Amino acid sequence: MSVVARNLTWGLKRKTIVRDVSLDVAPGETLGLIGPNGSGKSSLLRLLAGLRRPVSGRVEINGQDIAQVSRKALSRQVAFVQQSASTDTNVTVADVVRLGRTPHRSALSGWSRADEASVAEALDRVEMTSHSKQPWQTLSGGERQRVHIARALAQAPRVMFLDEPTNHLDIHHQIEILRMVRDLDLTSVIALHDLNLAAMFCDRIVVLRQGAVCACGTPQAVLTRDTLRDVFRVSAQIDGAADTGRPHIRFSAG
Numbered sequence: 001m002s003v004v005a006r007n008l009t010w011g012l013k014r015k016t017i018v019r020d021v022s023l024d025v026a027p028g029e030t031l032g033l034i035g036p037n038g039s040g041k042s043s044l045l046r047l048l049a050g051l052r053r054p055v056s057g058r059v060e061i062n063g064q065d066i067a068q069v070s071r072k073a074l075s076r077q078v079a080f081v082q083q084s085a086s087t088d089t090n091v092t093v094a095d096v097v098r099l100g101r102t103p104h105r106s107a108l109s110g111w112s113r114a115d116e117a118s119v120a121e122a123l124d125r126v127e128m129t130s131h132s133k134q135p136w137q138t139l140s141g142g143e144r145q146r147v148h149i150a151r152a153l154a155q156a157p158r159v160m161f162l163d164e165p166t167n168h169l170d171i172h173h174q175i176e177i178l179r180m181v182r183d184l185d186l187t188s189v190i191a192l193h194d195l196n197l198a199a200m201f202c203d204r205i206v207v208l209r210q211g212a213v214c215a216c217g218t219p220q221a222v223l224t225r226d227t228l229r230d231v232f233r234v235s236a237q238i239d240g241a242a243d244t245g246r247p248h249i250r251f252s253a254g
């Protein structure tokens, strides 16, 4: 499913936080969203996912204006993995993932074998099957994050928005989770701080600065020394990774 944003603006009384953002995400594409702290990545993701209404502009998913779609219908198609989502205590890991099935169930339908199979598959994909009966509140930070990703997978969405999905994960799981999201048959928009991970896994990257898009294109086109200096205020050397041709950034400590 495609995701289209046109002239999205959002803010508070005196502060514009997302400024006139337009972007297009093609079906199946993995779009990275990068930018310094406070540049508006989370705010933009919330607008794209329909969790926040823009002051002006619109979002279309699969050609439909999401302002016209009910929340339940939207949640059958769209999953959002938040930065540090909390979950009620006193529930098991499997219970949290089961919540992902909610949009697909009616008041009358019972819990089906297909629902259980989706939950099992989602836990397996994030390597959390062995923790399924563990109380959620006893998990480590990275395990919680993987369980929230499993909940989003159990939702079987066509579009996934992920806000810093790798920030608590060890390097194996950072790579595995991003590889999985890229390879799933869905459209994804992922806010990332790690620019090398963005370069490795995103088809295209949008750079936000002070709420506005300041660059958009392939990792190679966007991750330039000039962008790193002007937007991220770092000096860096950029090489092409020998195997993939994607940029690889070496930051200088001096």
Ligand SMILES: Nc1ncnc2c1ncn2[C@@H]1O[C@H](COP(=O)(O)OP(=O)(O)OP(=O)(O)O)[C@@H](O)[C@H]1O
Pocket: 012, 017, 035, 036, 037, 038, 039, 040, 041, 042, 043, 044
């Ligand atoms: N509800 C709010 N009230 C006041 N300010 C807000 C609100 N939501 C966001 N902001 C401000 O808007 C700006 C953008 O925030 P946002 O969380 O979207 O940035 P971000 O790019 O995701 O940042 P980070 O990289 O630090 O996660 C920040 O300056 C933040 O303080």
